[in-house]
Amino acid sequence: MLEIKNLHASVEGEDIEILKGVNLKVNAGEIHAIMGPNGSGKSTLSKVVSGHPEYEVTEGEILFEGEDITEMDADERAHLGLFLAFQYPVEVPGITNKTLLREAYNTIARANEREELDPLEFEDYIESKLDVIEMKDEFLSRSINTGFSGGEKKKNEIFQMAVLDPKLSFLDETDSGLDIDALKIVSDGVNKIASPEKAMVLITHYQRLLNYIKPDYVHIMMGGKIIKTGDFSLAEQLEAHGYDELQKEFALNGAQ
Amino acid sequence: MSEVLQKETLLSYIGGEVEPKGTSISIRAINERGREELHNTAFPTRKDEDWRFIDLKSITKNTFVSVDEADTKEVGDISNHFLPEAMNTRLVFVNGEFNEELSSISDLPNGVIVGNLANYADHDSVKSYLGTITNYENDVFAPFNDAAFSDGTFIHIPEETVVKAPIHILNVFTDADKAFYATPRLLYVGEMFSKSTIIEEHIGLADNVYLNVPVTEFKMFTGSNVHHARIQRDSKQASHVSRPIAMLDKNAEYHSYTICLGAKLFRNEPRVIQNDQEVDFTVDGLVLIDGDQIADTHSIMDHRHAHGKSHQLHKCVVNDSAHSIFNGKIFVAKDAQKIDSFQENRNLLLSEDGKVNTKPQLEIFADDVLCSHGATIGQLQDEEVFYLQSRGLTEQKSRELLVYAFALESVESMEVESVEKLLLNEVIQYTNRDEK
Ligand SMILES: Nc1ncnc2c1ncn2[C@@H]1O[C@H](COP(=O)(O)OP(=O)(O)OP(=O)(O)O)[C@@H](O)[C@H]1O
Ligand SMILES: [Mg+2]
Numbered sequence: 001m002l003e004i005k006n007l008h009a010s011v012e013g014e015d016i017e018i019l020k021g022v023n024l025k026v027n028a029g030e031i032h033a034i035m036g037p038n039g040s041g042k043s044t045l046s047k048v049v050s051g052h053p054e055y056e057v058t059e060g061e062i063l064f065e066g067e068d069i070t071e072m073d074a075d076e077r078a079h080l081g082l083f084l085a086f087q088y089p090v091e092v093p094g095i096t097n098k099t100l101l102r103e104a105y106n107t108i109a110r111a112n113e114r115e116e117l118d119p120l121e122f123e124d125y126i127e128s129k130l131d132v133i134e135m136k137d138e139f140l141s142r143s144i145n146t147g148f149s150g151g152e153k154k155k156n157e158i159f160q161m162a163v164l165d166p167k168l169s170f171l172d173e174t175d176s177g178l179d180i181d182a183l184k185i186v187s188d189g190v191n192k193i194a195s196p197e198k199a200m201v202l203i204t205h206y207q208r209l210l211n212y213i214k215p216d217y218v219h220i221m222m223g224g225k226i227i228k229t230g231d232f233s234l235a236e237q238l239e240a241h242g243y244d245e246l247q248k249e250f251a252l253n254g255a256q
Numbered sequence: 257m258s259e260v261l262q263k264e265t266l267l268s269y270i271g272g273e274v275e276p277k278g279t280s281i282s283i284r285a286i287n288e289r290g291r292e293e294l295h296n297t298a299f300p301t302r303k304d305e306d307w308r309f310i311d312l313k314s315i316t317k318n319t320f321v322s323v324d325e326a327d328t329k330e331v332g333d334i335s336n337h338f339l340p341e342a343m344n345t346r347l348v349f350v351n352g353e354f355n356e357e358l359s360s361i362s363d364l365p366n367g368v369i370v371g372n373l374a375n376y377a378d379h380d381s382v383k384s385y386l387g388t389i390t391n392y393e394n395d396v397f398a399p400f401n402d403a404a405f406s407d408g409t410f411i412h413i414p415e416e417t418v419v420k421a422p423i424h425i426l427n428v429f430t431d432a433d434k435a436f437y438a439t440p441r442l443l444y445v446g447e448m449f450s451k452s453t454i455i456e457e458h459i460g461l462a463d464n465v466y467l468n469v470p471v472t473e474f475k476m477f478t479g480s481n482v483h484h485a486r487i488q489r490d491s492k493q494a495s496h497v498s499r500p501i502a503m504l505d506k507n508a509e510y511h512s513y514t515i516c517l518g519a520k521l522f523r524n525e526p527r528v529i530q531n532d533q534e535v536d537f538t539v540d541g542l543v544l545i546d547g548d549q550i551a552d553t554h555s556i557m558d559h560r561h562a563h564g565k566s567h568q569l570h571k572c573v574v575n576d577s578a579h580s581i582f583n584g585k586i587f588v589a590k591d592a593q594k595i596d597s598f599q600e601n602r603n604l605l606l607s608e609d610g611k612v613n614t615k616p617q618l619e620i621f622a623d624d625v626l627c628s629h630g631a632t633i634g635q636l637q638d639e640e641v642f643y644l645q646s647r648g649l650t651e652q653k654s655r656e657l658l659v660y661a662f663a664l665e666s667v668e669s670m671e672v673e674s675v676e677k678l679l680l681n682e683v684i685q686y687t688n689r690d691e692k
Pocket of ligand 1: 011016018036037038039040041042043044045054087
């Protein structure tokens with residue numbers, strides 16, 4: 001589904017390289033987790049994959065379902081079925097959640113030559129998605145993320161994902177800032193959305209999320225690269241020993 | 257006198273003289289007074305503090321003739337500009353002249369007058385208040401209106417009378433062979449505890465050059481209440497210089513909302529004068545300009561007595577090489593304690609060439625007041641655009657929604673549904689005009 005080959009990316013117009021040769025392959029039905037210390041490039045990877053104009057790809061490519069999307073605008077990538085749940089969801093005063101989602105849903109439908117929903121149909125559709133993460137419907141008519149608590153913002157990202165029904169989602173630290181109940185609700189929601197046709201990449205610092213959403217692969221990112229890939233046990237190992245040990249091991253083996 | 261003679265006056269741009277046209281003694285007297293002032297007052301230049309930022313060449317490079325010399329075109333069918341809420345509470349002026357056929361006044365409570373000034377020149381309120389409320393010192397535009405008007409709108413709401421339907425004062429301007437001037441005039445007298453909504457609209461039907469200089473005077477008696485929306489959609493080649501002023505007695509409420517969409521040059525000088533205690537007023541504005549439009553608001557909120565509440569939210573969206581200017585004066589006199597005044601100027605700059613000048617100006621002589629003010633100049637946040645785009649919205653649509661969101665609050669204060677719809681449509685057109 002997604003294939004990232006030797007991806008190098010810098011801040012647009014500056015000489016700061018943040019991604020230094022990332023390789024990652026995600027197939028339909030898989031759940032991947034990316035872990036790594038602060039500043040290692042996890043969020044940057046997710047933004048570059050979703051087409052943030054702040055970053056420039058200097059080398060390598062991103063393929064989605066076989067198509068090269070490296071130069072595509074963010075909205076075109078969303079039309080293909082990519083979604084990013086932001087680490088820091090943006091507040092947009094004056095535009096309601098519902099307005100955004102209806103516009104987004106119908107734009108994606110149009111791009112895929114699917115039937116658009118009229119306001120009433122959309123009302124029913126969106127109501128039906130509220131349950132996925134036990135969201136109160138008053139959030140629909142509130143301005144996007146404006147005045148939401150940290151946890152509410154994260155829930156809102158997953159709600160948007162449920163409504164837009166993407167094929168591949170990057171969830172960037174969706175678990176940070178959630179209390180234990182909310183974490184459970186959000187994880188349940190994510191599990192409900194997961195399916196053999198879809199894939200997810202979870203970026204997280206904590207094994208606790210992975211107890212609820214079982215990843216097929218765990219990747220460790222450091223210094224702008226994925227330096228190690230394993231299964232769930234890698235997350236456990238990390239929780240026990242921290243990144244230091246991994247870093248040493250990586251240094252011993254040399255950069256492969 | 258001799259000093260002024262060496263400088264330009266407004267007369268230089270209107271063919272040298274204005275003939276008084278008022279047919280009644282009261283209007284005629286104001287005409288004469290205006291003409292006198294016009295002769296004795298120099299046209300503003302960049303050296304005048306209040307005119308420092310504004311380029312007046314849209315006026316000075318032209319010569320404007322009176323409407324009867326301009327060979328104006330027929331007005332045609334303008335029913336698309338009628339408001340459904342005001343089908344029978346509408347006065348229409350075409351190029352500044354009252355048009356009875358297009359007007360329709362049949363739906364008013366007993367005793368309410370909505371009519372043309374020339375017809376009511378002998379009314380006590382007209383004799384007492386017309387021309388007495390404007391006080392613009394060293395000004396050439398209010399005197400120009402004084403000198404040139406012969407008709408206009410007269411609204412009189414009797415005591416304790418509430419007019420539910422909005423009153424629509426529609427000024428339309430047609431195409432013409434020559435650049436002309438028009439001086440729409442409005443006098444509103446709200447008696448004690450009266451209430452109404454006024455939609456004052458200026459529409460250019462073509463793309464011609466004209467000079468529109470309206471003066472509106474609101475005399476608000478004790479406990480009276482007005483919601484005054486002003487919508488300026490003049491021709492994109494026109495110049496519009498307006499002088500809306502309100503005088504508030506005890507417990508009066510005057511809420512004004514000026515929307516600026518049209519005109520190449522717009523200069524608005526709203527003033528609200530607190531004439532007694534415990535008043536409440538609003539001087540909000542929304543400016544959406546692009547191309548080489550200039551929109552300049554110089555307002556005065558004049559608190560002269562204790563216990564007043566006032567609010568000014570002035571929002572501007574500036575694209576291309578348009579230029580927005582804001583100077584908001586808040587005066588609080590020495591004895592005007594317990595004033596609660598809020599002023600904010602928010603500017604959204606959509607282009608690199610656009611320009612914004614903003615200057616709050618507080619002159620507060622009382623010590624127990626609550627005055628807050630602020631000005632911001634911002635761009636659309638890249639993070640906001642990206643966020644919307646990552647959800648599938650095109651960049652254009654994302655920007656449109658963000659500008660829409662910025663303007664929405666101001667539009668929603670119109671309180672008349674068809675006007676809100678019309679303005680939201682204008683916002684969408686504005687954001688889609690320039691697809692770069
Ligand atoms: N626009 C930018 N300009 C300059 N530096 C940037 C920019 N974006 C990212 N960086 C830098 O790139 C590095 C990677 O940042 P990134 O946000 O991807 O880290 P992260 O792995 O998500 O960290 P965290 O776990 O703290 O969220 C950091 O050092 C960050 O400061
Ligand atoms: Mg991050």
